Amino acid sequence: MQETPTTQDGADDLRNALSADFRRVRAFSERLCEPLVTEDYGLQTVVEASPPKWHLAHVSWFYETFLLRPFLAGYRVFHPRFEYLFNSYYEQTGAGFWPRAERGLLSRPTVAEVYDYRHHVDAAMLRLLAECNASDWPRVAMRLQIGLNHEQQHQELLVTDIKRHFAYNPLRPAYIQDLPQSPIADPVPLGWRAFEGGVVSLGLETSGPHEAFGYDNERPRHRAFLEPFALADRPVTNGEYLEFIGDGGYENPALWLSDGWAEVQARGWRCPLYWEQVDGAWQLMTLSGMRPLNPAEPLCHLSYYEAEAFATWAGKRLPTEAEWEHAAEEADITGNFVDDGWLHPRPAPEGEGLKQLFGDVWEWTGSAYLPYPGYRAPAGALGEYNGKFMSNQMVLRGGSCATSLDHIRPTYRNFFYPVERWQFKGFRLAETLR
Structure with missing residues (x-):
């Protein structure tokens, strides 16, 4: 801070x-x-x-x-x-x-x-x-x-x-009855932003007279090489994910990682968490109770496996965390955070450039949660805060509508097990440029 x-x-x-x-x-x-x-x-x-x-x-x-x-x-x-x-x-x-x-x-x-x-x-x-x-x-x-x-x-x-x-609770109670909500709409058209790649620097500075706060897992600053790539200019929406469901996405094992397909079968997944069909129409649970599904809103509450399967279905992939951070490095940290009081993702605005990098939904990356080169966990009990979890988890970036604005930064590394869905987790697509 x-x-x-x-x-x-x-x-x-x-x-x-x-x-x-x-x-x-x-x-x-x-x-x-x-x-x-x-x-x-x-x-x-x-x-x-x-x-x-x-x-x-x-x-x-x-x-x-x-x-x-x-x-x-x-x-x-x-x-x-x-x-x-x-x-x-x-x-x-x-x-x-x-x-x-x-x-x-x-x-x-x-x-x-x-x-x-x-x-x-x-x-x-x-x-x-x-x-x-x-x-x-x-x-x-x-x-x-x-x-x-x-x-x-x-x-x-x-x-x-x-x-x-x-x-x-089958009563589907509301945490706050009158939270604001966006009008039902179609998503803004999906665009792409290209990046040249090359050698880039990532992470926070390890020391210095004006060292900003950051967790130990964001350090040390280091170099990485990126192939030329492109990022979608906004996260995937509910409407786009409905197309995946309608095309048999949850029934096609060819789209899924082996562990993901096993979870789909064992847990009976057929849609993201909190989605329900009521009288043939999709609704979802929110902190204001049940609402009609809005096709324009960023998709959320899904596992890494579901995000990866959609990307495969779409012929794309998930960005690496290095690609995401490089793209976000110069972006303004603005967006829909808990401070705004919506407590729910909002549709992407019209306009040029990358949208919703911060706030709305945490974005799954295709990167495992691992230490940066030269990382050492701090001594003592506080060293258990991050380092001992660097196994079997995937990195998410950007914060969500439940994150505080002054808590997030481009280098922030969140991490969850790939099966978990209850956080506001979404994703955007990426592709390698040849």
């Missing part, structure tokens, strides 16, 4: 800015939960989607574990067992963690107690920010920036997990 300071005045400015960011980010998590009723907070309908109250507590656990315990003298933990209940996957903290699949089985602590926990941590964090000495401040500032970005990740998960839980 902030750049590394080079002077004492810069350090003071950073301290003030991070204090303001802390208040803002913490308040937004609670604002996202305002539409919920008490019964909603403990829902866990599938393993990958956690209960809202767990998210609220876990992000507080993060500050308590990595900032308050090491740096605030005399800090009193809110509850000694919360270290175990609200740890997600950090092995090196030594406390262990409650199984992910069983987070929804805990009626206690109550929702009220979780909010008390948050407010206890908030008060202590503000004290730490006011009292932190100069020798500790560089480490505190670094960890706080990670903590704020970590909470923003969980804000996105709050939105997507609530949608997953509500879609499980």
Whole structure:
């Protein structure tokens, strides 16, 4: 969120800015939960989607574990067992963690107690920010920036997990009844943007006086060679995916990777997640309840396997993450984010150039989630944040309608298992130029 300071005045400015960011980010998590009723907070309908109250507590656990315990003298933990209940996957903290699949089985602590926990941590964090000495401040500032970005990740998960839980309910309840929606329309025509390729630089700078915040998996900056390529100027739409379905896309094994075809058969997939046919017409579940399918909107909630099968059907491919980042490097970070309040993808606008690189839907790439050349995970428990997941997952880029605008950047690497669908995931097509 902030750049590394080079002077004492810069350090003071950073301290003030991070204090303001802390208040803002913490308040937004609670604002996202305002539409919920008490019964909603403990829902866990599938393993990958956690209960809202767990998210609220876990992000507080993060500050308590990595900032308050090491740096605030005399800090009193809110509850000694919360270290175990609200740890997600950090092995090196030594406390262990409650199984992910069983987070929804805990009626206690109550929702009220979780909010008390948050407010206890908030008060202590503000004290730490006011009292932190100069020798500790560089480490505190670094960890706080990670903590704020970590909470923003969980804000996105709050939105997507609530949608997953509500879609499980046959009543198809609305999280927010009157969210805005786009008029039903046909997609804007698909165009292409060509790139020359060659040797390009990717990732964030590893060090420097004005080093921007980024996760360790975005570093070090390195070179890559790209063949000439072209990217579609917008993501694939619902209307285009309907053509794939109508052409027997889910019945044709020739279009699918072996693992993808096995998942289609085992899970009975015949359309993206949240799509339903009602009286012969396609509808989809949204955070405002059920809506008619809009052909112009970017396609979302589908697995890597489905994206790859569509690309094969269309005679194209998915972009690599290097191609995507190179194309996005000079683009303005504008788009439909959680800040805009739509909580749903919007149709691409008319006009020239690449559209919707940021916001609306995360874009599957054809790249496995692997370390960059020269990468080393940081020492200690915080080194578990990204590095240990560099296996069997695929990279997504660009953010979604559930991502905060100030959380995303061209180098940001999201990653999920290829079978997962509950996030706002879509894709755009690519091709190699000869």
